[in-house]
Amino acid sequence: MSLESVKAHFKQWHRDVDVMEFDTSSATVELAAEAIGVIPARIAKTLSFRGDGEQAMLIVAAGDAKIDNKKFRNTFGFKARMLNPDEVLEQTGHAIGGVCPFGLENNLDVYLDVSMKRFETLFPACGSSNSAIELTTEEIFYYSFAKEWVDVCKGWEEAEPEENITLINQHTKNA
Numbered sequence: 001m002s003l004e005s006v007k008a009h010f011k012q013w014h015r016d017v018d019v020m021e022f023d024t025s026s027a028t029v030e031l032a033a034e035a036i037g038v039i040p041a042r043i044a045k046t047l048s049f050r051g052d053g054e055q056a057m058l059i060v061a062a063g064d065a066k067i068d069n070k071k072f073r074n075t076f077g078f079k080a081r082m083l084n085p086d087e088v089l090e091q092t093g094h095a096i097g098g099v100c101p102f103g104l105e106n107n108l109d110v111y112l113d114v115s116m117k118r119f120e121t122l123f124p125a126c127g128s129s130n131s132a133i134e135l136t137t138e139e140i141f142y143y144s145f146a147k148e149w150v151d152v153c154k155g156w157e158e159a160e161p162e163e164n165i166t167l168i169n170q171h172t173k174n175a
Contacts, residue, residue, distance in 0.1 A: 002094045002127035005103035010133070013143070019126045019133050027097030027129035029063040036123050036132060040064055041156065043132075044116060044124035044140060046099045048083040048092060051109060052076070056083055056091035058101050060124065060140060061113035065153035072152045080152075097129035101144035110146045112137070115156040117149075 003019075010016040026032035033040040043063035051057040057076075059067070072080040085096045093105030101110040101124070116122055116137050123132040124140060135143065 002098055002103070003131055004127075005093060005105075006100060006127035006131075007103075009103035010143070015133070015143075019131055021128075022130045022132075025097070025129050026125065026132055032123065032125070032132060033063065035130075038123065042119055042122050044122040044135075046101055046124065048088045048099060050081045050083060052078060055106060055108055056087065057109045057111065058092070058099075058144075059111050059113055059150070059152060060101055060116070060144065060146075061153050062115035062119070062122070062156050065113060065115035065156040068152060068154035071154070075150050075152050094125075094127045095129070098125045098127045098131065100125045100127055101140075101146070103127055110144045111148060111150045111152075112141055112144070112146050113153045114149055114151045115153045116140070 007016040007019055010019060022035045024035050026035045029040045029043045029045055032043045041062050041064040044060050045063055047059045048056050067080050069080050088099060089095050091106055092099055094100060121134050121136050123134055125131060126133050
C-alpha cells in the first residue's frame with residue numbers, strides 16, 4: 001500500500017513511471033546503493049523524529065551523513081529522538097526500509113539536510129523496501145513539500161564525492 005501511495009503522489013507530476021522497483025532489497029543505504037549501482041552517499045535516507053508536538057518530523061539526508069545531536073538541538077530547540085518502527089509506520093504510512101517524504105499518511109514537516117547538496121541527483125526510497133526514484137535536490141525539495149534546508153548532520157564532510165568514487169573504482173578493480 002505504501003508504494004502505491006508514493007506512486008499516486010508522483011502521478012500528479014507524471015513521475016510515477018520513474019519509480020524503480022528492484023528484485024532485491026533496498027531497505028538500507030548499502031543495499032539501495034548496491035541495487036541502483038551508486039555510492040552509498042547518493043542514497044537520500046529519510047529519518048523520523050519526534051517533533052515539538054504530537055506530529056513526527058522528517059529529515060532527509062545523504063546516505064553517508066549522521067545526525068549531529070548538537071546541531072539538531074541548535075536548529076530545532078529540542079533533543080533529537082527517533083521514532084520506533086511502529087511510530088514511523090503510524091506517522092508516515094511507510095515501514096522502516098521504505099520511509100520517504102512522499103505519499104505520507106500525515107502532513108509532516110520535512111527538512112532537507114545540506115549533505116545532499118553536493119550531488120546532482122540522489123535516490124530516495126519510494127515507500128517499500130525495494131524501490132527508489134532518481135531526483136535532483138530541487139525535485140526532492142519540491143515533491144516532498146519541504147519546509148527548508150538545514151545543517152544537522154555530520155560525518156559527510158570528511159570524504160568528497162570524487163574520493164568516494166575513486167575508492168569504489170579501486171575496490172571494483174581489486175575485486
